[in-house]
Amino acid sequence: MSIKVQITKDQIESKDETKVHFIPASVNSNGIIKIDEYFNNYTIEENGVLINALRGYPLKGVEINVPENMQGLILKENEKLQIEESDRVLKFGGKFDKFTYWNYDKNPSENDAYKKALHYIKIAEALHSEIESLDE
Amino acid sequence: MDSLNTIKCLESLKNYIKRQDNSKSFVYFSSIPDICKTEKCILGVDEAGRGPVLGPMVYGIAFCPKSNESILKDLGCADSKQLNEQQRDDIFVNTNQKDYSTESIGWATNVISPNEISTSMLRRTKRSLNEVSMDSAISLIKTAIENGVNVAEIFVDTVGPPEKYQAKLKAIFPSCKVTVAKKADSTYPIVSLASICAKVSRDHALKVWEFRENVEVPEDGFGSGYPGDPVTKRFLRNFEPLFGYSRIVRFSWSTASNQLEENNAVTIEFEEEEEGSEKKVKLASKKMTAFFKSEVPVKKFKRHNFFKERFLEDVIDF
The missing domain is CATH 3.30.420.10 (Ribonuclease H-like superfamily/Ribonuclease H)
Incomplete structure (x- = not known):
């Protein structure tokens, strides 16, 4: 079984940025929500930290740029069309260069799981990039 | 002044x-x-x-x-x-x-x-x-x-x-x-x-409460806010599937969270505070059951701490 990602040149080069939130909770549903009225218009900044709440749970956040030379992508899959053993197709759902990272009642820091996970990008680069001959 | x-x-x-x-x-x-x-x-x-x-x-x-x-x-x-x-x-x-x-x-x-x-x-x-x-x-x-x-x-x-x-x-x-x-x-x-x-x-x-959520307040209002008030109860039956209520509502009241649950709002699970790594009590002597196991333990692949600490693991299914 392979996974295909379908993205057109127009899509990747489009100027439309999608506003993305990384939230410290799992949501067991997909759908359209009224995020501007219920969430975005309540975000405030206090001492450089973004403050908001989700269902009464206090959130502390920060804007994070996606790592250099990388592109944030949203990929969508039509779950209804999924037949076992068939190839999966992921389609373009939006792109972003920055997103809002939220912690549950904790100031965002370098110790956050997301930030730590990114260390691997550098490690992977060191491990897998081609190196010049070491002979001389 | x-x-x-x-x-x-x-x-x-x-x-x-x-x-x-x-x-x-x-x-x-x-x-x-x-x-x-x-x-x-x-x-x-x-x-x-x-x-x-x-x-x-x-x-x-x-x-x-x-x-x-x-x-x-x-x-x-x-x-x-x-x-x-x-x-x-x-x-x-x-x-x-x-x-x-x-x-x-x-x-x-x-x-x-x-x-x-x-x-x-x-x-x-x-x-x-x-x-x-x-x-x-x-x-x-x-x-x-x-x-x-x-x-x-x-x-x-x-x-x-x-x-x-x-x-x-x-x-x-x-x-x-x-x-x-x-x-x-x-x-x-x-x-x-x-x-x-x-x-x-x-x-x-x-x-004078202004609803930023554009909530339509019914003609009879939202009631006294006391959990027993039928008007308040009716008001709480309307909600946004993910965010729940407008911020006039105290989400920490069980009246509010129960209404969301009963009426099938989207369930959200927040990450819990890490409760410290669970440490098992180590026994000084071998457990009885240990004698029935094979002597040579099957080596389990252990991920390096670098990956564990950074929450990185293989993903096959997503």
């Missing part, structure tokens, strides 16, 4: 509240009569809107010279639960307009937004409504003293057991005589006035 920032009547009260961010809490202080700085004062504390699932909880204080205590009776301060809305509004307006009152009475309120009530109660280290309440009362009294009010006696209405609360306040305000009592608002007119200021402020905060 800037007239825009002074509450003199119900209209200016409404305008003052409207200018605030209703997701945040705020404190309002009336001007402090000079006589309150020289004469020994009594100070009353009471709250409004502790129980409802909707709207702010308001803490109120009122103070006046002990020698002028009789004007509280003149204003009509009696058991505030016995007064109807009109009477409370009248007393509130008179308190802020009649010369005999403004020359000797001062008051203040702390309007604690429903958003702040929810986020305090749902923090990682939960803060109970009692703690929020006490802190609000203490900070209002402190501010009054800092602004020069010569507080000699403090009277506090409480719903919980008075003894502990009284001891706590005495420790914080050692130079004041402190009385914490149940139903103090019917016994002490100064507490009654504090209660009226709080109640009138809460009622008007609800009247």
Whole structure:
């Protein structure tokens, strides 16, 4: 079984940025929500930290740029069309260069799981990039 | 004082509240009569809107010279639960307009937004409504003293057991005589006035509430906010699938969370506070069952700590 990602040149080069939130909770549903009225218009900044709440749970956040030379992508899959053993197709759902990272009642820091996970990008680069001959 | 920032009547009260961010809490202080700085004062504390699932909880204080205590009776301060809305509004307006009152009475309120009530109660280290309440009362009294009010006696209405609360306040305000009592608002007119200021402020905060969520409020409104009120119940049956309610609702009330659950709102699971790595007690000797296992243990692939600490793992299915 392979996974295909379908993205057109127009899509990747489009100027439309999608506003993305990384939230410290799992949501067991997909759908359209009224995020501007219920969430975005309540975000405030206090001492450089973004403050908001989700269902009464206090959130502390920060804007994070996606790592250099990388592109944030949203990929969508039509779950209804999924037949076992068939190839999966992921389609373009939006792109972003920055997103809002939220912690549950904790100031965002370098110790956050997301930030730590990114260390691997550098490690992977060191491990897998081609190196010049070491002979001389 | 800037007239825009002074509450003199119900209209200016409404305008003052409207200018605030209703997701945040705020404190309002009336001007402090000079006589309150020289004469020994009594100070009353009471709250409004502790129980409802909707709207702010308001803490109120009122103070006046002990020698002028009789004007509280003149204003009509009696058991505030016995007064109807009109009477409370009248007393509130008179308190802020009649010369005999403004020359000797001062008051203040702390309007604690429903958003702040929810986020305090749902923090990682939960803060109970009692703690929020006490802190609000203490900070209002402190501010009054800092602004020069010569507080000699403090009277506090409480719903919980008075003894502990009284001891706590005495420790914080050692130079004041402190009385914490149940139903103090019917016994002490100064507490009654504090209660009226709080109640009138809460009622008007609800009247001028602006819904940023574009919630359509039904014709019969949202009710008293008390969980048993059928109008409030009906109001809570409408919600946004993910975010739930507008921020007039206290999410930390079981009435609110139960309604979401019963009516199949999207379930959200927050990451829990790490409870420290579970350490199993190591036994000094081998377990009995160990003898039945094969001697050569199957080596399990262990991920390097670098990956574990960074929450990185292989993903095959997503």
